[in-house]
Amino acid sequence: MTTELEAQLRDYFEAFDETLTPIVVEELASHGERSRIAGRTRLLPGWAVAAAAFVAVLILTGGVLLLLRMNTGEPPVATSITTPPTTAAPPTTTITPPATTSTAPPETTTTSPSAAPEPAPITWQRIDWGVPSEGGNLVIGGPGYVVASAICRKADWSIDRFVCEDSRPAVWVSSDAVTWEEVGQDTFVGYAGGLSDVATGPDGLVAIGNVAREGLAFTSGAVWTSPDGAEWTQFSDVDRTFVGAGPTILESVTAGGPGYVIVGWDNVYGENSNAMVWTSEDGRTWTHVDDDDLLGDPDTGDIAEMYGVVSGDGGLVAWGSSVWVSSDGFDWERVSELAFSGVTVSPATGSFLAFTHSGEVWTSTDGRTWNATAAHPLGAAWVEAAWNGSNLLLAGQSDLADNPTLWLSRDEGATWSELDDPAFEPPEGRVFRIGNLEFQGNTLVVSGADCDSRIPEDDCQGVAWIGTWNE
Amino acid sequence: MSVEATQTASFTSFARAAEPRLRRALCVAFGRDLGLEATAEALAWGWEHWDRMQQTENPIGYLYRVGRSRIRREWAWRSRRAVLFDPVDQSGMPWVEPGLPAALARLSEQQRLAVGLVHGYGWTQQEIADVLGVAPGTVKNHLDRGMEKLRSTLGVRA
Numbered sequence: 001m002t003t004e005l006e007a008q009l010r011d012y013f014e015a016f017d018e019t020l021t022p023i024v025v026e027e028l029a030s031h032g033e034r035s036r037i038a039g040r041t042r043l044l045p046g047w048a049v050a051a052a053a054f055v056a057v058l059i060l061t062g063g064v065l066l067l068l069r070m071n072t073g074e075p076p077v078a079t080s081i082t083t084p085p086t087t088a089a090p091p092t093t094t095i096t097p098p099a100t101t102s103t104a105p106p107e108t109t110t111t112s113p114s115a116a117p118e119p120a121p122i123t124w125q126r127i128d129w130g131v132p133s134e135g136g137n138l139v140i141g142g143p144g145y146v147v148a149s150a151i152c153r154k155a156d157w158s159i160d161r162f163v164c165e166d167s168r169p170a171v172w173v174s175s176d177a178v179t180w181e182e183v184g185q186d187t188f189v190g191y192a193g194g195l196s197d198v199a200t201g202p203d204g205l206v207a208i209g210n211v212a213r214e215g216l217a218f219t220s221g222a223v224w225t226s227p228d229g230a231e232w233t234q235f236s237d238v239d240r241t242f243v244g245a246g247p248t249i250l251e252s253v254t255a256g257g258p259g260y261v262i263v264g265w266d267n268v269y270g271e272n273s274n275a276m277v278w279t280s281e282d283g284r285t286w287t288h289v290d291d292d293d294l295l296g297d298p299d300t301g302d303i304a305e306m307y308g309v310v311s312g313d314g315g316l317v318a319w320g321s322s323v324w325v326s327s328d329g330f331d332w333e334r335v336s337e338l339a340f341s342g343v344t345v346s347p348a349t350g351s352f353l354a355f356t357h358s359g360e361v362w363t364s365t366d367g368r369t370w371n372a373t374a375a376h377p378l379g380a381a382w383v384e385a386a387w388n389g390s391n392l393l394l395a396g397q398s399d400l401a402d403n404p405t406l407w408l409s410r411d412e413g414a415t416w417s418e419l420d421d422p423a424f425e426p427p428e429g430r431v432f433r434i435g436n437l438e439f440q441g442n443t444l445v446v447s448g449a450d451c452d453s454r455i456p457e458d459d460c461q462g463v464a465w466i467g468t469w470n471e
Numbered sequence: 472m473s474v475e476a477t478q479t480a481s482f483t484s485f486a487r488a489a490e491p492r493l494r495r496a497l498c499v500a501f502g503r504d505l506g507l508e509a510t511a512e513a514l515a516w517g518w519e520h521w522d523r524m525q526q527t528e529n530p531i532g533y534l535y536r537v538g539r540s541r542i543r544r545e546w547a548w549r550s551r552r553a554v555l556f557d558p559v560d561q562s563g564m565p566w567v568e569p570g571l572p573a574a575l576a577r578l579s580e581q582q583r584l585a586v587g588l589v590h591g592y593g594w595t596q597q598e599i600a601d602v603l604g605v606a607p608g609t610v611k612n613h614l615d616r617g618m619e620k621l622r623s624t625l626g627v628r629a
Contacts, residue, residue, distance in 0.1 A: 006590045008567045009571075012571055013590070013591025013592060014591070016498075020498050020503060023507070023510055023511045
C-alpha cells in the first residue's frame with residue numbers, strides 16, 4: 001500500500017507540475033493587471049513586478065539582452081541596499097524600500113491638493129501597545145474603543161529577522177485610547193489566524209476573522225460577538241457556517257440590513273471567485289445570501305470579490321472588484337465595474353464617497369450612479385476615512401513598504417490637502433501601517449503598527465495615535 | 472566586462488538554475504497560485520539584493536524563506552488572515568485517491584514539502600534540508616510523519 005501511495009504521489013505531482021507555469025513576462029503582466037482591476041492587496045507590488053519582469057526577460061533572452069545592456073552601459077535595476085548584508089546579527093541592517101511610483105492624475109482633474117502641505121490641525125500622541133501586532137481595525141464601542149487584530153505568538157528568527165510564524169485573533173479595548181487592555185484571550189487562544197474587522201450594531205459588537213482550529217491547515221471564517229467589548233463569544237461553526245466553493249475570506253462587517261452584514265469572497269481553485277454575503281439580526285445566527293449578482297464567471301474568469309461594505313441612507317454599498325448595492329442585505333445588484341479602494345458615507349448628507357487606486361474621488365447619493373469629481377487627494381490600495389463634521393480625514397497606503405499618507409478635506413471631499421506631520425514619519429528602517437481611524441468628538445484615534453521596513457517586514461508592534469483636533 | 476554586467480550575468484545564471492526548484496518548493500508548500508506569485512516575488516527580491524544574495528551560503532533556501540514570508544505577510548495583514556493553502560483542482564490529472572489533495576492540504580508546511588518533494592519530485596532529503604534550513608534528520612521526521620498522517624487520513628496501511 002505504501003508503494004501505491006508513493007506511486008499516487010508521484011502521479012499527482014507529475015500532473016501538478018504541468019500546471020506550474022515558469023515565471024514569464026506575460027504572466028507577471030497579467031498579475032499586475034488583475035491586481036489593478038481587483039483593487040485590492042497586491043502580492044506583487046509594482047516594483048516587484050517590474051524587477052521580476054526584468055529578471056524573466058533576462059532569463060528568456062539571455063545573452064542578447066545582456067549584450068544590449070552591456071553595450072548601452074545601462075545599469076541593471078537600481079538596488080536600494082544602503083548597508084552590507086548581515087548574517088546572524090539582529091535586524092539592524094537598513095534597506096531603503098524601492099522608490100514607488102504614483103499614478104499621475106487624470107487630465108480631467110482640475111483641482112488638486114495644495115502644492116505645499118499645510119500644518120496639521122491635529123496634535124498627535126503616540127501610544128505603544130508593547131505587543132507584536134499588525135495594527136487592526138478600530139471601532140467605537142464597548143468601553144470606548146475596540147481594536148480587532150491578531151497577536152504574534154511564535155516568531156522565527158532563522159533568516160536573521162523577525163518573521164511571525166503563528167498568530168492568533170486578539171481584541172484590545174480602551175476607554176481613553178491611552179491605556180489598552182487585551183480581552184477575550186480564553187476565547188481566541190484556540191485559533192490560528194486573525195480578525196479582519198469589527199463593527200458595532202444593534203446587539204453589540206461583532207468581530208469577524210479568518211482562522212483555523214489549532215493543528216488544522218484549513219482556514220475558514222468565524223464570528224465572535226460581545227455585548228460590552230469585554231466578554232467575547234463565538235457562535236458560528238468555524239467549519240461550516242462561512243464556507244464557499246473554495247477558500248473563503250471574510251473581509252468586512254457593518255451594521256446594516258437586518259442587523260449586521262458580512263461581505264467577503266471565495267476563490268475557486270484560482271480560476272474565478274464569487275462575492276459572499278451573510279446577514280444576521282443579532283450577530284449570532286447567520287444566513288448566507290444566495291444571489292446571482294454575487295457570482296463570478298468560471299467560463300470567462302470573471303472575478304467577483306467584495307472587500308468592504310458600508311451602510312448609508314441609500315442602503316448598503318459593497319465594493320471590491322465591482323460595486324454592489326442592496327437595500328436590505330438580502331438582494332444585491334452589481335451596479336458598476338469601478339474598483340474602489342475605500343468607500344465612506346458622509347454623516348451630514350448621507351452621500352457615498354469612494355476612492356480609487358489612482359486617486360480619483362467618486363460620489364453617489366444612492367450607490368448606483370457614481371460621478372467622478374475633480375478632486376484628487378491620493379492614490380492608495382487601501383483607504384480608511386473618518387469624519388468630524390464636514391471635515392474628512394483620509395489615510396491611505398499602497399504597499400506595505402510605503403508609509404501611509406494622511407489627507408484632509410474640509411468640504412465634504414471636494415478639495416484636499418496633505419497632512420504632513422512628524423508623528424507619521426517613521427525612523428529609518430521602520431514603516432508605519434494604519435489599520436483604521438475614528439473620530440470621537442474632537443479626539444481622533446488611529447490604530448496601526450510600527451514595522452520593520454525591510455522585506456520581509458514582519459516585525460510589527462501595535463501602535464495607536466491619538467489626535468486632538470485643534471480648531 | 473563591467474562590474475554591472477558581471478553582476479547581471481551571475482544573477483541570470485543563478486536565476487535560470489534556481490527558478491524551477493524555487494517554484495516547485497513554494498508551490499508544493501503553498502499551492503499553485505500563491506506559490507507562483509511568491510516565486511516571482513522572491514526572484515525579484517533576489518535580483519534587487521543580489522549583492523547580499525551572493526554572500527549567502529544557500530541562496531535558494533534564503534529565497535524560499537523570502538517567498539514564504541511574503542505570502543504569510545501579505546495574506547495576514549490586509550485581512551489579517553491566516554495563510555491559505557490553495558487546494559489543487561484535480562481536473563485533468565490522472566486518477567488519484569480523491570482524498571489525496573485534501574489530505575496533503577492538512578499536512579504541515581514542512582510535512583507537505585517533504586512528502587511532495589521527495590515522492591513527487593525525487594528530491595533528496597539533503598536538498599530539502601537546504602531549502603528549509605534544517606538538518607536532514609529533521610526532514611526525515613517531517614517525511615515520516617507526513618506519510619504516516621497521509622496513510623491515516625486515507626485509510627491505508629504501511
